[in-house]
């Protein structure tokens with residue numbers, strides 16, 4: 001089990017590093033190199049710090065930072081788990097953490113925009129497709145899950 005906590009300013013380089021590793025090693029299987037490069041250019045340390053002022057950003061820690069997720073109310077953003085620890089339940093733990101916070105705020109559902117690479121991960125967690133959308137970062141799926 002990882003520990004989930006709010007992102008601090010000093011975490012920005014580690015989080016930007018995880019995002020880049022995911023993009024280059026995982027998402028690159030599903031998206032063309034131009035889109036991967038655009039996304040890597042977008043998610044810099046500076047951008048991570050900026051996003052942290054606009055959303056609640058969380059990190060998963062287990063011998064260092066191994067994953068991140070953020071939320072704005074019931075909307076999910078920037079869900080990334082370091083490829084070296086993928087498949088160990090860290091993504092699920094991060095999602096359940098922010099879902100509990102959204103439910104406590106009174107939201108009745110959670111909504112996420114999923115990459116092709118993460119589509120089946122969200123479905124495994126109980127999310128259902130609402131629609132697909134073409135963005136500057138390629139094809140994305142909008143999914144929702146009811147909150148208790």
Ligand SMILES: CC(C)(COP(=O)(O)OP(=O)(O)OC[C@H]1O[C@@H](n2cnc3c(N)ncnc32)[C@H](O)[C@@H]1OP(=O)(O)O)[C@@H](O)C(=O)NCCC(=O)NCCS
Nearest residue numbers: 026080081086087088089090091092114115118120121124
């Ligand atoms: C998608 C991602 C966040 C999943 O994180 P993770 O820690 O590996 O996921 P978990 O181990 O918590 O997996 C939870 C369940 O989903 C399944 N799962 C995880 N990734 C999956 C995938 N890509 N396809 C199908 N199932 C997947 C797991 O097998 C597990 O199923 P179980 O209920 O049978 O145990 C991670 O692989 C990642 O960062 N990918 C690249 C970046 C990305 O695309 N992020 C999302 C941007 S929208």
